[in-house]
Amino acid sequence: MELIQLINSVSVIQVIGEVQRQDISGIFYDSRQVIKNSIFVAVKGYKTDGHKYILDAINNGAIAIILENNSSLPDEVFIHRKVAKILVKDSRFGLAQISSAFYGYPSKKLKVIGITGTNGKTTTSHFIKTILETAGRKTGLIGTISNWIGDKEIKSSLTTPESNDLNELLFNMYKENCSYAVMEVSSHSLVLGRTVGISFNAGVLTNITSDHLDFHENFENYLEAKKILFDSLSRTSFGILNADDKNSKRLMENSNARFYFYGRVSNADFIIKDIRYDFTGTKFILQYNNIDYPISTTFIGEFNAYNAVAAFSVCALQGIKENIIINGIKNTKRIPGRFEVIGNGNEKVIIDYSHTADSLEKALRAIHDIVKKDIPVYTVFGCGGNRDISKRAV
DSSP states (O other), X not given: OBHHHHHTTSOEEEEEXXXXXXXXXXXXXXXXXXXXXXXXXXXXXXXXXXXXXXXXHHHTTEEEEEESOTTSXXXXXXXXXXXXXXXXSOHHHXXXXXXXXXXXXXXGGSEEXXXXXXXXXXXXXXXXXHHHHHTTXXXXXXXXXXXXXXXXXXXXXXXXXXXHHHHHHHHHHXXXXXXXXXXXXXXXXXXXXXXXXXXXXXXXXXXXXXXXXXXXXXXXXXXXXXXXXXXXXXXXXXXXXXXXXXXXXXXXXXXXXXXXXXXXXXXXXXXXXXXXXETTEEEXXXXXXXXXXXXXXXXOSHHHHHHHHHHHHHHHHTTOOHHXXXXXXXXXXXXXXXXXXXXXXXXXXXXXXXXXXXXHHHHHHHHHHHHTTSSOXXXXXXXXXTSOGGGGGO
């Protein structure tokens, strides 16, 4: 695609310099990766500022620079080097807009299901992927542990990749004949504009408890960050909310989507009943359209029953048959580090990525519910360095 076409996809304040009639070879936010005839987007980060490396990007072959700091480099440099200077209000949003256009708006060619929440995103996304593939629909997955295109695993470094990497992943999923993409959507990614321009078919909320306050500063900001996903849904999209989470209804405000609820409450669209679990897995009843469906999974605990029902809900609304959904939930493989049980007999080790007070409490309650007072439980936990130190008091 030519540069002029891509510029038209971005909310531009001003263009200075030469807009070359060249097909663009790539879009980069790291000047070290820039190649000939590419675009460099100068993003102001938390550790460094991409505007410092504009000249490096030009020397490496960039023919256009998207930036938000108008005084980062004199206009004469762009004019002399025959490079287009594209001034925007927010470079991160510019990166998302131009990346989406460069890869041909891949999210519009897939059914993209976004999952957000404090806990349960990874497990819910794996449930959904397995259900869709049980139904014969090739599915990509973008998440914390790894990314997948069908059965091909791709290394993951962020829960939700930068917008350029995200659109490239979605493009490759479409190219390899995926019909669905299931993605974890972090609060960071929503605030930082990584999902701008992504066309979501559905948005799913697992739960909301306090997290990432080192970044969001307070719970209200964190909640507003989660709301961005549901605000982006169109009239043809739908939202799936946890009816038992007191903050769920806030996410509906000003959204154009249709909403459905899951939970224990009797007025939910998908009602969870009679949850039972041990170290082999969890069984429960799901009531949907006045029919009770017995469901079993190897995932352990009440919280995983909720994750399974969130997945059931979104797939049922996609038109997947209930028996296929139930088989998909049953056949979803356990995920390393998600209430992972190691050992036999009475001596067991449970490894769980409990990164919030709420998730740690739920994991410990699940263990105590299983062992009662018959076996002592020893807990070892830690906090990641220099992140959200407010958790440490808990």
